[in-house]
Each structure stands twice: as C-alpha cells, then as structure tokens.
Amino acid sequence: MPTEQEHLEMIKAVIIDGEEEEAPQVVKAALDEGVGPLTILNNGLIAGAGVAGQRFESGEFFLPELMFTGRALKAAMAVVTPVLQSQHTAQAENAQNTGVVVMATVQTDIHDIGKNMVSSMLTATGFEVIDLGVDVPIKTIIAKAKEANANIIGCSALLTTSMPYIRDLIDLLDVMGERQRFKIMVGGASVTPDWTAQVGADGTAANPIGAVNLAKRLIREQTEQQGAAAK
C-alpha cells in the first residue's frame, strides 16, 4: 500500500502531466486509504498545479500543458470537493474556493489565449472560474457576475478598438449602482497600468502568475472593505 507521501506524489504527478482521466482515480484511491482531503488539496492538487505554473513561466511548459493541468485539476476537484464539504470543519471552510471570478473577452474581440491562461491559473490555485468565452456583450458579463455572486470580473481585450468596451462595462456598473459589488481586473496586450487606472479598474497583471496574485489581493481588499462596512 502506498504511503501518504507516495499518494501525494502520484496526485501531483497526474496534475502536472494533465491526466484528466487518471486524476480522479488517484485522488479517490488516496481518499479511500485515509489521506485527508485537505492534505490532498493543498499538498497534492495545488502543489502540482503550482509546479505546472512554474514550468510554464520558465518556458518548460507551453499553453496546452497548462490547459491540460487545468482540466485534470477540475476533474480531481470534482472528487475531493464533496468530501471536504461533507466534513463541515473549519479546515474545510478554509479550503473553499478562494473566490468566484467571471472571466470574459469583451464584445467584438475574439482573442482568448491570455484569458485562457489566466482562467487556467486561477482554477489551478483554487478560484472558481466562470469563463464566458469571447466576444461577450458587457451586459451579459454583468448579468452572469450578478447571478454567480462573483467577487471579481476579469475582462480581456487584445484589440485597441475593443478596449473601450471595458470602460463601458465599468461605467455601466457605476450607473447601475453595482460598481462596489465587484472587483475588476483587466488584461490584454495593450492594457497598461495607466489605462487600468484611467478606466477605473482595480488592477492588471503582466502574466498569469501576476493575475493570480492580483486576484488574491483583490479578494483580501474586498473582504477588508466588507468587514469595515459591517462595523
């Protein structure tokens, strides 16, 4: 029988290798043999996804590898999440998704590689990502974010002439009185920190790892703001 460490190494390996079919099986085997779900999550799944992310950043992995890792992680999470939820422990509470992010490439733009990378990395680090795809009308993005009670809206546009639709989305949230409800992160080849500030978004990042760090920071800020408002 494999030791706990061996189970975790196997889980890490299938996540790194992006084995979508095998991932749920090795997770189930570990659970059956008594490895804790939180240990599996932190030391197996997220650790494996972290390695995949590092390899992508270093140029050892390319986009498909990252996407396969995202798929394997999703399949594995489908096994481990119900177990975590059924335990109703404080630890399980801590292991809930870091936040809900609605991602989209805005209307008239169909470029999605950057957005897909960020979606994969956010998923790999525990966020619940609702990826609406490309060429998504801003009204749809807002409606889905409200429906999912999202923490963050992530908007992407590569085309300079599609970027103004991100500004329109933020303006629309403003006039709807919903701007404070969501944190907004933006991305795209021509998106700069200056432009981000100019349109009133909450942040941008130069790469997928930076986007994950930004999302974590925005969630922290949101929690603090909500806490302050509650007082």
Add this chain to the structure above:
Amino acid sequence: MTIYSFHDIMDRARSGPYITEEDWDLQQVAMTTRKLVKKYKLTWNPAEIVTDDPGLADAVFEAGLELAQKIGAYSRTTERIIEFEPAELEEGLRRMPQTLVMGEGKDTRTLYARQIMDERLPLIWAGTPGTPTPEALFLPSVMSWMQEPIVDLVTCGSLAEIDGREVRTADPLEIMATRRELQYMHEGLRRVGRPGMGMLAAQSAVSELGDLAVAHPGYLRPCDSHLVPMLNELKVDHRNLARVVNSLEYGMPNASLVCVIVGGMGGDAPGSAVVNVASFILGNLTSLADYQLLHPIHMRHVATTTRSTLWVENIVQQAFARNAPCIIVTDVYPKSGALTREVLYETAANAIVITVGGGHLEGVGAADGNLPNSTGLETRFMGEVGHAVVRQGLTLEEANGLVLKLLEKYEHVFDQSGGNPGVRFDRAYDMKTLTPRPEWQQLYDEVKAEVRQMGLAAL
C-alpha cells in the same frame, strides 16, 4: 472534389462534424501537433536560426500537410470542422498564385514566389499593420515610409480615434475610421508622387463593417489588397469569411494572415512551425488567398525577432519554397521602437532571415506594433538590408552567423520590464520636413556601419 467556390467553404462550415472549441484546441490541434512533432522527429537549435537543412524544411512541410489533412479547419461560428480531402489540399497548393500584380501605372509592382537564397530582390512593403495610430500622426507617419525610394508597396496602422473620439470595433465610427484611413493613404501617396502604389489597407476595419465600407475604387482599389486572418489556431469565423467573399465579389486580392502563437497550442518552435504550415495550406482555401502573410507571435515577448519566432519564419518559408512555392510576405515586428539602437539590430536580423529564406519584407511594426513608434527610417533600413543580402549573395550559413551576432546586440530587450518602446513618431521625425531628427539619423548611420562591419558588406 476541387475547391473552386466560396459556397464549398460555407457549406462545409455549416455541415461538418461538431466539436467544442476547447476540444478543438486541445484534442485536435495540440495533441495532433505533438504527435506529428514526435513522428517527424522535429527539433530546433536556438543557435541555428537560419537552418541549412533541406530535410528539416521538408519534414516540417510534410508534418504541416498531415496536420491539415488530419484535422482541417474549425469554424468558430458554427462549431463545425471544415474538412478537406488530401487531394483538395494538394490541388489548392498547386493553384497558389506564383505572381501577383499590385498597384497601377508607373507604381505597379509584381509580387512573386521567392526561392531560398533567391537572386531577385524582395519587394519592400512598408508600414505597420494593426498599430493603433492617433489621427494627427497618421498622415505624416505613413508619408515617412511612402516617400522612401526603396519602398515598393505600402500599408499602415489603424486609426484608434477620429475627430477626437475613440473608435470601437463594429461601431458606426469604424466605418468612418476605415474610410478616413483610405483617404489619408491616397492623400499621402499623391503627395509623395506615387499615387498608383499598391496597398494592403483597411487596417482600421477590425470587423467586417470597415471592409465593406471601403470596397470602392475611391478607397481600396482592385489593385490593392486586404488581409483575412486565420484565427489561433486553425480557425475561421463568419465575420472573417464575410471579408473573404466581399473581396472575391469586388475583385480584390485576399491576403491570408497567419499569426501562430509560438509557445501556444503548437508548443515549442517546431510544433508552431507545423501549425503555421497547416494554417497556410488551409487558409489558402478558406480565404481563397492570393498571397500569404507570415507573422508568428512569441507567447511572451510578442516580437517576430525572438530566436524562436525567427526560426519559425525561416523554416516555414524554406518549407514552402522547397515544396509548394507561393508568395509569402513576412512581417518584421521588433520589440524596440523608434530612436533606439536595438530596433535597427532587430530589423536587420529579421530582414536577413526573411530575405535569405524566401520571403518578401513587410514592416517595420516597431514596439510590437503596439504604439505609434515607427518611422520611415527603420523601414528604409529593412529594405536596405534585404537588398544587401541579395546583392551579396548571402548563404544560409552566413546569414545565420550574422543573425547570431545581431541577437547578441538586442536580445537583452526581452528581459527589460516595459520592453524598449522608444519614442513616438513625432519625437523621432521633424514633423515639418518629414525627415529623421539628427539623433535618430546618427543612430541609423552608426548601426548601418556596424552591420556592414559585422559582415553585410553590401549594405
């Protein structure tokens, strides 16, 4: 069955096998490419950017053809696969134009299918397709390259704003912006005395609206052309097919633009080259293209001047020159911008790779084509380097040696936070005389002498 009609493409886009886009990306493109890279044993050496290995070029071509045969193209609109029989793809390759007359009158030029180390000069297609350009800079900047005697054909950036208003894609202002762009282009050509020069234009037409708005001899003439992108990777959609049929009906050449992401679905450089070959083969049919635009994009650095993007440009050109000669126009999009020494090194390296490998030269889309930081001077340099390569009869091996020396001069820019964008057009050129400012002229003179010293004596 032979593809002769646009109806064939539309019919197949409506009736082909269904597949989700994510499965297309991962199962079809990524997995099949990975297998083909292994099957054909394709590798690349970052120290051999310009390869002298006919077997490798042929293998890349065979793998790309097999990819096109195995998976076809994908319609994003209908989520269907547009399939082709092997015989149709091969017939398509045989039918690719070998020459194409662009422009009119004394400014007419003939594009032709170039060979590896071709003894004929490449055509110099000046401009920065896609670069968002403020309206006030548009005319002077395009004139700065239109006026260069070495330039044969012209293109431009897109108008990001008109009359002080932001232009949005598929917005009514896109129609105005595209028409305004063409008015400026004709005005510029008239002012430099080259009214008949052929154009690749309607760059402000990010959607099909702009294209439709300028299909008129007062804007885009039948002797001009526009581009139809193949979407990443191996995808088309109805909006871009609308551009195709618009120009077919109008009688204007289609350029099939392929911007494979190097490090994307194809993986590393060899897989990306395979995807690029397949994209040309399929785009040739889905766009019924008259010529191919080659513009690999680096996953992180964007520029065409990284080692891997240069390698892809080199091997794809060689693959077609040896196996299916066609007109390839290859883009020069450096990381650096105007008034930097590096933009000239990058331009030189890129122009050498393209010229010796069998392409015509298009650019310079300085600063990743992201900022209006391009001028006529680096375009002149691109043309001069391309002509010098031919005049000197540079071999593939010699070209590689030169490119490696140039890479040493500029590769640090990829590690610089914020890139190396240089300055806007109006800070590098005198806006009254449309000549380079003295400091920009001096940099050009110095780098030109340096590149000559490096071994391009004919420069």
